[in-house]
Amino acid sequence: IDSSQRRRRALYLCNLYFSIRIICVEGNIASGKTTCLDYFSNTSNIQVLTEPEQLWRTLEGLKLLHLMYQDPQRWGISLQTYIQLTMLDKHLSATTAPVTMMERSIFSAKHIFVENLYRSGKMLEVDYIILNEWFDWITTNVSLPVNLIVYLQTSPQTCYERLKQRCREEEMVIPLEYLEFIHQLHEDWLIKGTSAPVPAPVLVIPADYDLQKMLHKYEEHREKILAATNS
Numbered sequence: 078i079d080s081s082q083r084r085r086r087a088l089y090l091c092n093l094y095f096s097i098r099i100i101c102v103e104g105n106i107a108s109g110k111t112t113c114l115d116y117f118s119n120t121s122n123i124q125v126l127t128e129p130e131q132l133w134r135t136l137e138g139l140k141l142l143h144l145m146y147q148d149p150q151r152w153g154i155s156l157q158t159y160i161q162l163t164m165l166d167k168h169l170s171a172t173t174a175p176v177t178m179m180e181r182s183i184f185s186a187k188h189i190f191v192e193n194l195y196r197s198g199k200m201l202e203v204d205y206i207i208l209n210e211w212f213d214w215i216t217t218n219v220s221l222p223v224n225l226i227v228y229l230q231t232s233p234q235t236c237y238e239r240l241k242q243r244c245r246e247e248e249m250v251i252p253l254e255y256l257e258f259i260h261q262l263h264e265d266w267l268i269k270g271t272s273a274p275v276p277a278p279v280l281v282i283p284a285d286y287d288l289q290k291m292l293h294k295y296e297e298h299r300e301k302i303l304a305a306t307n308s
């Protein structure tokens with residue numbers, strides 16, 4: 078077997094032996110994922126793997142994320158191809174603590190965002206098929222263990238208000254309707270189970286509440302989220 082297979086096998090066995098627990102925090106744009114990750118990072122010994130947004134904003138001088146929001150037809154496939162690679166890299170990052178919490182996953186990149194581009198007619202079928210083949214090959218040939226998905230369930234309206242307050246430059250063009258589509262895809266995937274398989278059990282946390290109440294909710298769910306056992 079070649080060196081990359083040896084590395085993957087070592088990573089898998091290492092995770093198994095040290096009963097590493099990998100949690101993916103999923104949710105709409107501005108649903109509070111970073112706030113959730115920050116809370117657990119500040120109150121427990123965990124490793125946090127945030128979304129590599131900066132890579133998506135500065136690829137060879139290209140603001141790929143910004144370009145996709147401006148012209149999804151032209152830039153959607155480029156962004157999703159790069160996001161699939163950067164998220165795969167995140168999944169394969171060496172784990173440095175008994176519990177790792179990831180912001181989103183290669184799974185939501187595919188089942189939420191690629192799906193949205195294709196269903197809204199902003200991605201050519203041939204591009205969608207190629208991305209699917211890549212995703213199927215990766216998830217068949219590479220061990221990407223996830224022990225729990227934490228779904229921060231919000232209303233699109235709440236995310237829209239938070240997004241407007243946060244005012245990230247490239248997100249200022251996002252209409253409420255986009256958040257409604259992204260919300261529905263999360264519900265189909267993580268609540269109804271009607272769109273695609275989930276890679277782990279799903280813990281749903283209603284996340285429309287204010288910051289203080291959300292921090293209490295995260296504390297309430299600490300045991301369920303961090304239980305450092307390998308399921």
Ligand SMILES: Nc1ncnc2c1ncn2[C@@H]1O[C@H](COP(=O)(O)OP(=O)(O)OP(=O)(O)O)[C@@H](O)[C@H]1O
Nearest residue numbers: 105106107108109110111112239243286287288291
């Ligand atoms: N419970 C809350 N009540 C009010 N505002 C909140 C709450 N949680 C987070 N926010 C604010 O909403 C914005 C989005 O929060 P955050 O960055 O945690 O979301 P996110 O899901 O990581 O966003 P993205 O997916 O876009 O990276 C931030 O400005 C944050 O301060």
Ligand SMILES: Nc1nc(=O)c2ncn([C@H]3C[C@H](O)[C@@H](CO)O3)c2[nH]1
Nearest residue numbers: 106128130145160185186190191248
């Ligand atoms: N098109 C697209 N595909 C993805 O896989 C994806 N993952 C995250 N995002 C957007 C949401 C926030 O604006 C910003 C930070 O989450 O990046 C994505 N956009």
